[in-house]
Amino acid sequence: MTTYTHPDVLTRGVEEGWADPQEDPTRIDWAARQRDAAIPFQVVDGRPVSPGAPTGIRYGRGELGHWGERQAADAIVFARTAGGRWALMVERDDDHGWAIPGGCLDPGEDPLTAAVRELAEETGLTLPGASWQVLPVRIVPDPRATDEAWMVTWPAVADLGDLGDVAELPAVTGADDARRAEWVRADSYAVLVTDLKATYDGQVFAAHQGLLAETLTA
Helix, strand or coil: CCEEECHHHHHHHHHHCCCCCCCCHHHCCHHHHHHHCCCCCEEECCEEECCCCCCCCCEEEECCCCCEEEEEEEEEEEEEECCEEEEEEEEECCCCCEECCEEECCCCCCHHHHHHHHHHHHHCCCCCCCCEEECCCEECCCCCCECCEEEEEEEEEEEEEECCCHHHCCCCCCCCCEEEEEEEECCCHHHHHHHHHHHHCCCECHHHHHHHHHHCCC
């Protein structure tokens, strides 16, 4: 069975607070974490087991830092112009590709509040008065995950409607853990993938491929 925990988890992750300081998962109070989980999961011999598909890494925390489930929210923002539909995307600063703006929930934070906060932090975009639809929570195939450390997310969708000219797309700027933020053509998921590659030589973050494919055909 494969075991992997990125070295940064045990050093920088613990120092910066995004990794569990406990290296032995059998010492964790799993009853409390199971009670608070968004998606039920099992604990076998004191170790958490992801409810998602096997990752190929049975033990350890991969690049994520936490043991078990970590909750996130993602802000999916669409707009239309005479040229078609656009999706707001950010280039991640960890070289895992282009993603939907989003990130982990802060303690006590609800998913929509987290999605709106992350959108502002990563792109500078605020949407007062926008109508949001929060989709059901789901586990995502995060390339940083293992069978013992995984991500779940609540996608929140906002459609800005028809803005007319492409020049009317709101200005965005990459910040926080986003290298840059851009509006990408998204008449369909295939168009988004093609435009991302042709314009920015980029690819969609693996954890968001299915989610974007789903929302762009809805």
